[in-house]
Amino acid sequence: MNDGDVSQKCLVQVAATSTALFVVGAAAARRVAGDAALLGVLVNGLLATVVMGAAVVFARLVEIPLGDVPLLLVGLVVDRFSQSRMTLLLFWAANVVASLLFCASVHSAPAITTVHRKFFHLTASLVFISGLFVDAQFLWLSGSLSLCIFIIVEVLRFHNIPPWGEFLNETLLVFRDHQDSVVLLTPLLLLAGMLLPLMLSRNLAPAHLEHLAGVATVGVGDSAAAIVGYTWGTKNWPKSRKTMEGSAAMFLSVTIFLLGAKAFVSSAASTTTCILVAFIITAMEATLQKFHSYCLG
Numbered sequence: 001m002n003d004g005d006v007s008q009k010c011l012v013q014v015a016a017t018s019t020a021l022f023v024v025g026a027a028a029a030r031r032v033a034g035d036a037a038l039l040g041v042l043v044n045g046l047l048a049t050v051v052m053g054a055a056v057v058f059a060r061l062v063e064i065p066l067g068d069v070p071l072l073l074v075g076l077v078v079d080r081f082s083q084s085r086m087t088l089l090l091f092w093a094a095n096v097v098a099s100l101l102f103c104a105s106v107h108s109a110p111a112i113t114t115v116h117r118k119f120f121h122l123t124a125s126l127v128f129i130s131g132l133f134v135d136a137q138f139l140w141l142s143g144s145l146s147l148c149i150f151i152i153v154e155v156l157r158f159h160n161i162p163p164w165g166e167f168l169n170e171t172l173l174v175f176r177d178h179q180d181s182v183v184l185l186t187p188l189l190l191l192a193g194m195l196l197p198l199m200l201s202r203n204l205a206p207a208h209l210e211h212l213a214g215v216a217t218v219g220v221g222d223s224a225a226a227i228v229g230y231t232w233g234t235k236n237w238p239k240s241r242k243t244m245e246g247s248a249a250m251f252l253s254v255t256i257f258l259l260g261a262k263a264f265v266s267s268a269a270s271t272t273t274c275i276l277v278a279f280i281i282t283a284m285e286a287t288l289q290k291f292h293s294y295c296l297g
Contacts, residue, residue: 007076008137010061012144018054019148022047026155040162047152076141088134092142095123103171114230118223121190125219128194132211133264136204143195150188158183193218209258209267217281220257225250225285237286247286254278 025046033039059066079085099120106116131139155161157168172184194214198204201211229246236243258274261267269277 005137007062007072008141011058011073011076012141014054014058014061015145015148018050019151022050022152023155025050026159026161030159036160036162039159043156043159043161047156079135079138084134085138088130088138091130092127095127099123107171114226117186118227120187121219121223124190124194125215128215128219129212132198132207136198136207136211140195140198140204143191143198147188147191147195150191154184154188190218207265209261209265209269212258212261212265216254216257216261216277221250221254221278221281222285224253225282240286242286247282250285251278251282254281 026043029042029046030039033042055069056066059069062072064072077085077089102119106112128139128143131142153164153168156164157172159165160169172187176184176186197211197213201208204211225242225246228249229243233243233245235245237247255275255278258269258278259271262269262274
């Protein structure tokens with residue numbers, strides 16, 4: 001393991017631990033705060049403390065001066081300005097901009113539909129697939145840190161912490177899915193669902209078919225089922241909102257995706273195995289009311 005890999009591993013460990021501490025600390029602050037203003041001061045102060053503490057711990061772990069941490073982080077991102085890394089970053093930035101523009105545009109729509117929500121599945125899938133083939137290690141790092149950021153943002157939104165809470169609620173609540181409760185789990189589970197196969201993998205390169213399990217399930221299959229079911233679905237499964245048309249779309253889309261992906265990745269899976277996997281995923285989606293909550297398994 002080279003120095004870059006060690007730095008990335010330490011960074012993810014520190015970020016995950018710091019995020020967990022922030023979540024617990026914010027919940028504790030809500031219990032003791034007497035009003036919203038005090039809660040805002042406590043949580044914002046906690047966030048600043050956690051970020052600073054994380055920087056100090058990370059510097060100690062990688063044995064560099066605290067002042068060199070920003071330079072190291074920039075180096076991990078730009079990778080000496082290599083062409084492949086810069087191209088990947090530009091492509092990811094384009095997807096982020098597209099998502100932000102889409103988010104801004106749908107606020108003027110009369111209603112937010114399932115089709116609108118699945119746009120983010122598309123951009124997330126494009127980011128994941130491009131990262132997997134260009135630089136899986138950097139995808140693992142970026143995805144892990146992004147998940148931590150998503151959790152922190154959701155904590156700020158959930159507790160309505162000024163000055164972030166009002167803006168985050170106005171921006172994000174319009175995309176609330178029927179499977180969400182007071183906590184917006186859908187974006188967190190979308191990201192976690194795509195990343196989990198990569199996180200559990202022993203080898204990130206070369207790309208394997210199992211690395212794409214999250215994209216096949218959440219990015220492709222669930223999106224196809226939701227869009228087709230919402231747009232053309234007429235026959236519901238017994239005692240369910242799910243439609244047979246949506247299930248058929250999911251089965252076909254996952255099967256086609258897995259069989260097509262086999263040509264570009266390392267895989268010992270047979271055609272029969274791919275079809276069986278697609279069938280199992282479809283059966284889970286059709287029978288489980290909160291598919292997002294279970295698909296990570």
